[in-house]
Amino acid sequence: MSNESPLIQSMRTAVAAAPADVPLRLHLAELLLGEGLGEAAVAEAAVALQHAPGDAGARALMMRAMGLPAPAADTAGTAEEPEQPAAHRPSAGFDWAAAENEVAGAVPPRFVTPATPPGPGAGAPEAPLAADGSGDPGDATAWEVDTPGTVTLADVGGMEEIKERLEAAFLAPMRNPELGRLYGKSLRGGLLMYGPPGCGKTFIARAVAGELGASFMSVSINDVLDMWMGNSERNMHEVFETARRQAPCVLFLDEVDALGAKRSRMQHGGMRNTVNQLLTELDGVGGANEGVFVLAATNVPWDVDIALRRPGRLDRTLLVLPPDAAAREAILRYHLRDRPIESVDLGKLVKVTEDLSGADLAHVCESASERALLDSTRTGVVRMINMKDLLGAAKEVRPSTDPWFASARNVAMFANEGGMYDELLAYLKRKRKL
Template structure:
C-alpha cells in the first residue's frame, strides 16, 4: 500500500524547508505510524545531529527502536502491552483470547523478540556512540600541525641570517654524532626579532623544512581564555600536542604579547600565563626532546627576561630588512604570476633599500593596480611595465621607520650585557645613530 497523501505532502514540505524541525518530526511520527521505520529514523537523526537534546526527537527515536516513549513526546505513541497482573488481583489462568495472552506476556519476552541488529543497521551513523574506548578521542584535535616544504634555499638573500641560524641552531641538530662528541645540548630555543614584515615566520617555516619537522604555529588567540586557569591549560595542551608530534617546530608568534615582562603586567591572569610558559619551556612535566621552540617578536625588549635566560629562548637572531638579493627575489616572487613586460628587477631592488618584505609585496600590488586601472580606462589590456613599478616605488613608503626609532633608543640606552650589539652595528651602518 502506498503512503498517504498527507505523508507525501509533508515530504515535499520538508524538502522545501529542511530546517523546519517541528515539520520534520511530525513527518517522522507519521512514518513510524505507517511502519516506515528506516525513513523515520533518517529524519529523526537529522534533527538530533542539529539538536542533540531535543526531547521530541529522542522520544521518537525511542519509539523507532522499540523502547517506551516518555510522556513529553510530541507525537502520540502506540500503547505498550500492559504488565502482567500481580498475584491476587487477577486470575493467572490462561485466557481463550489470543490478544489477552499476548498482553500478559512479560516485557522480557517482548524485548527478546525485537531485532536489535536490524535497528542498529537502520540507525547507521546517525547517533554518536554512548561510550568510547580508551584509545578513542571524544573530540577532534584542537590544533593543526602542517608539514613544511620550505627550505632555507627558498629564502632569497639574508646570507648572514642563514649563517647565524646554521651556527646557533641547525648544525648541532643535523649532526647528532658531533653533538654527542662535544656535549652540545639541544635545550633552549631560538628568538627571531626585527622590524615587522621582514620574514620571521617564513624563516621559521624554512627551519622546520630543514629539520624535516612539523610546523606548529601558536598565537596569542590560541592561548588566552576568559576563564581563570584556562589559559595555562591551553599552553599545557599546546606543548603536549607538540611533544606527541615530535619532531616538531613550535613557533610562538608575537612572543612579546604572550611572554610580556611580568613587572609591567597589571593582570594576575597574564602573570600566570607567563609562569606556565616558563614551566613548559623547562620541560618540568615532560621532556621536550624533539620539540624545537622558535619565537618571533618585533620588540624583544618587552619580553620577560626570564624567558631569555639559558635553557629557554637563549639564542637570538636579528632578522633585518631584506638585502638587495633578497629584495630582488621577493619582487620576482610577487610578479611571476602577473602579466609583466621588461621589468628591471635589479634596478627596482636598488631603489627599495630599507623596504620590508611586506612593503615590497605592496609595491607589486600597487604596480598591478595601476596597470589594471589604465586598461579599464582605455579599454585595451596591457602588461605591467617598469613605469608602473617605478611609480609604485615612489608611492609606497618604507614602514619600518617607527620600529627603527624604538630600536635606536634601546640600542643606545638599554643594551645591557651587549644583548643588542648586532642591532647597534646595523643602526651605525645605516647612519641612524
C-alpha cells in the same frame, strides 16, 4: 548513597576504577539488590548491558531487580550449547523493547550514534567532551600541526648572514645528533627572532622546520588566552604536549611579547600565571622537550620577560632585518611571477626599494598591478605591467620599518644591557640612523 553499607561503597570505588569490568559491576548490582536497592541495581545492570549487550546474566539480574518473573528453566542442554545455570539462561518471549523503555531514564546513554549512517553530505557527529570532562564540546581545542614541509633555507632569498647564524647556532647541532651527544648537546633548543614587522620571521621559522625535516606548529596569543581562570595555563600546556607528541617539531611562538610579556608590568594575575606556565614548559623537566625546537618571534624584544631569555629557554637571539639586495630581487620575482609584465629592470627596481620590508615589496607589486589594471579599464586596451608602473608604486610606498627603527634606536642606545642589542647598533651605524 549515604545509606549504603561500607561493602557496597567499596565496590562502587572498585567499579569506578574499572568501569568496563562487567562481572564486577554485576556483583555490585547483586549486593544492591540484596539490600533492597532495586533501582540502583537496575542502573548498574543497564550499564553492564551497554558494555556486554549479549550477557545473559546481566539480563536475568535486571529482570529480577525489576520484579519480573524469572526465566523458565530448560530440561536439558544441547550438544552445541551446554546447560547453563538458571540465572544465566535467556528467557523465551521476553519483551526487551518494553524493558528498555522501563529503564530508559535510569542511566544516561554513554554513546550517541546517528540513527542512519551519514551520507556524503551529512554533518559530522558531535565532538566529544574535553579530556577532563569539563565544558561543552566546543571547549576541546584541536591544535593544528603541519607535516614536514618542502620549504628550506634555500628558498629564502639572500639573507646569507642570517642563514649562517642559524646554521652555526641552531641547525648544525640539530642535524648532527651523534656529534651533539658527544659534546653533551641535547636535541632541544630555543631561538628568539626579533626585528621590524614584515621581514620574514615566520617564513624563516617554516624554512627551519623544513631543514630539520620536522613538523611545524604555529601558536599565537589567540590560541592560548582564555577568559576562564586556569584555561590559559591548560592551553599552554596542551600546546607543548602536542609538540612533544609530534617530535621532531618546530614550535613557533608568534608575537611572543604577548605570550611572555614582562610580568612586572602586568596588573592581571591570570596573565602572569600564563607566563609562568610558559616558563615551566620551556624548561621541560626531565628532558620532556627532546626533539621540540622552540622558535619565537617578536617586534618588541624589550617587552619580553627577562626570564624567557635565561639559558636553556630562548637563550639565542637572531636579528631579522629588512631584506638585502639579493633577497629583494627574489621577493620581487616571486610576486611578479604570475603577473603580465614587460621590460622590467629588476636591478634598478632593487636599488630603489632599499629599506622596504618583504611586505612592502609585495605591496609595490600589488600597487603596480592596480595602476596597469586601472589604465586598461580607462583606455579599453589591455596592457602589460611595465617599469613605469613599478617605479611609480615604489615611490609612493613608504618603508613600514621606519617607525620600528625610531623606537629601537632609543632602546639600543640607552638600554643595551649586556650587549643584547649590539647587532642592532651596528646596523643602525652602518645605515647612519643613529
